[in-house]
Amino acid sequence: MMDERLYRETFSRLRASGEAKKEVLVKMNEMNKKTMRRPLKALRAVAMAAVLTLALAVSANAATNGELFENMRIIFQDDSRIVLENDAGARVEVTGVFADAQLEDGKLILTVDNAEFDITDEIAENGVYTGTVKTARGEDVGVTVTGTLEDCEVQLSSQDGDTDYNVATESSASAETYTSVITTTIED
Amino acid sequence: MVFRLAYSYLKNRADAEDVMQESLLKLYVEPREFESPDHEKHWLLRVAANECKKLLRSPWRRRTDPLDEAEEAAVFDRPAQSELFRQVMALPPKYRAAVYLYYYEGYSVKEAGELLGAKASTVQTWLMRARGQLKTKLKEAEA
Numbered sequence: 001m002m003d004e005r006l007y008r009e010t011f012s013r014l015r016a017s018g019e020a021k022k023e024v025l026v027k028m029n030e031m032n033k034k035t036m037r038r039p040l041k042a043l044r045a046v047a048m049a050a051v052l053t054l055a056l057a058v059s060a061n062a063a064t065n066g067e068l069f070e071n072m073r074i075i076f077q078d079d080s081r082i083v084l085e086n087d088a089g090a091r092v093e094v095t096g097v098f099a100d101a102q103l104e105d106g107k108l109i110l111t112v113d114n115a116e117f118d119i120t121d122e123i124a125e126n127g128v129y130t131g132t133v134k135t136a137r138g139e140d141v142g143v144t145v146t147g148t149l150e151d152c153e154v155q156l157s158s159q160d161g162d163t164d165y166n167v168a169t170e171s172s173a174s175a176e177t178y179t180s181v182i183t184t185t186i187e188d
Numbered sequence: 189m190v191f192r193l194a195y196s197y198l199k200n201r202a203d204a205e206d207v208m209q210e211s212l213l214k215l216y217v218e219p220r221e222f223e224s225p226d227h228e229k230h231w232l233l234r235v236a237a238n239e240c241k242k243l244l245r246s247p248w249r250r251r252t253d254p255l256d257e258a259e260e261a262a263v264f265d266r267p268a269q270s271e272l273f274r275q276v277m278a279l280p281p282k283y284r285a286a287v288y289l290y291y292y293e294g295y296s297v298k299e300a301g302e303l304l305g306a307k308a309s310t311v312q313t314w315l316m317r318a319r320g321q322l323k324t325k326l327k328e329a330e331a
Contacts, residue, residue: 002319007276007291010269013262016191020205024212075225 099154101145108149112141112156123149189229189293190236196288197240197281207243211236233293234303237285241305244281275325276318283318286311 076083100111101119110117112133122129122145129145142157190211194204214235215228222228264270276284282304289300290311297315298308306314 002287002291002322003272004291006268006272007287010262010264010273010276011192011196011288011292013264013269014192014195015262016205016208017201020191020209024209027209027213028216074228 099143099156101152101154103149106149108145108152110143110145110154112143119145120149123147123152190232192292193233193236193285193288194240196276196284197237198243199277199281199284203243207236207239210239230299230303233289237303237305240281240285271326271329272322275322275329278325279318279321282306283314283321286314287318290315 074083075085102109102111107118107120108123110119110129115133117129117131119129127146127148129143131143133141133143144155144157145152146155147153191204191208194207194211195201198204198207211232215232218231222231262273264273276287279287285304286300289295289303290297295303297311301308301311304311
């Protein structure tokens with residue numbers, strides 16, 4: 001008869017290297033960049049997952065002294081939320097917010113979490129727009145858009161406890177941008 | 189989970205990590221919505237098992253005898269763990285994968301068969317032989 005407990009203990013020591021895990025995240029991000037320059041709504045889930053997962057590699061790992069990222073698996077995922085759990089049952093929940101600034105008929109329209117704002121005047125006159133948007137889940141997300149109507153950058157920020165998360169888009173000549181913002185909650 | 193299954197199959201860290209990466213990227217681009225986390229896990233393990241089998245079938249792999257890295261794959265607390273690991277890794281690949289899915293992931297013989305593309309009765313045989321070989325080898329090691 002097999003000693004199941006010993007077998008489990010033994011094989012639980014087998015783990016992929018951090019480098020290999022990181023490579024997956026990098027590849028996901030590369031795939032995201034290649035295919036999601038202007039993500040359609042239906043494709044946001046895929047784009048979101050890449051950014052969320054990448055962010056987790058940094059933020060969630062740091063928040064748990066590196067322990068959480070070990071053996072983390074996705075237990076729930078939709079187009080705006082991802083929940084991960086490790087072997088010890090610790091969970092990280094990440095909420096993503098989509099932000100996009102696009103020039104349409106001479107107007108620069110900022111979309112944050114499905115809310116739209118006309119920021120043409122602020123950008124044309126000052127080169128900057130700042131505001132706060134409350135997400136569907138009640139989180140305050142800071143929004144900053146800088147640049148010109150034709151070439152702008154969107155930055156989102158949120159706060160989880162004492163931790164600030166800031167994600168900026170790549171600057172885009174066509175003013176098409178994509179970004180997301182992360183909040184995490186950890187339950188033991 | 190994916191890495192452990194792949195390592196159980198391939199007994200080689202680099203190959204197992206390749207399979208893990210390939211499987212996760214396939215999951216990433218998979219358009220379907222899974223019915224549940226269990227469904228998703230089942231799908232992912234099946235993809236990983238297929239990737240392992242593909243790798244084992246490749247001509248390059250068949251001509252290559254991977255370095256026996258069993259001793260350095262993980263650090264164990266006790267000699268018993270080290271010995272069990274060594275003996276499990278000495279089993280044929282399909283036995284090792286069946287043992288992993290049955291004893292570590294807790295799948296039934298039928299479920300493990302679905303994941304490995306084998307009949308339940310075949311998996312049952314693999315498990316029985318694996319147990320028999322391990323029993324003999326571990327007794328020998330003790331003596």
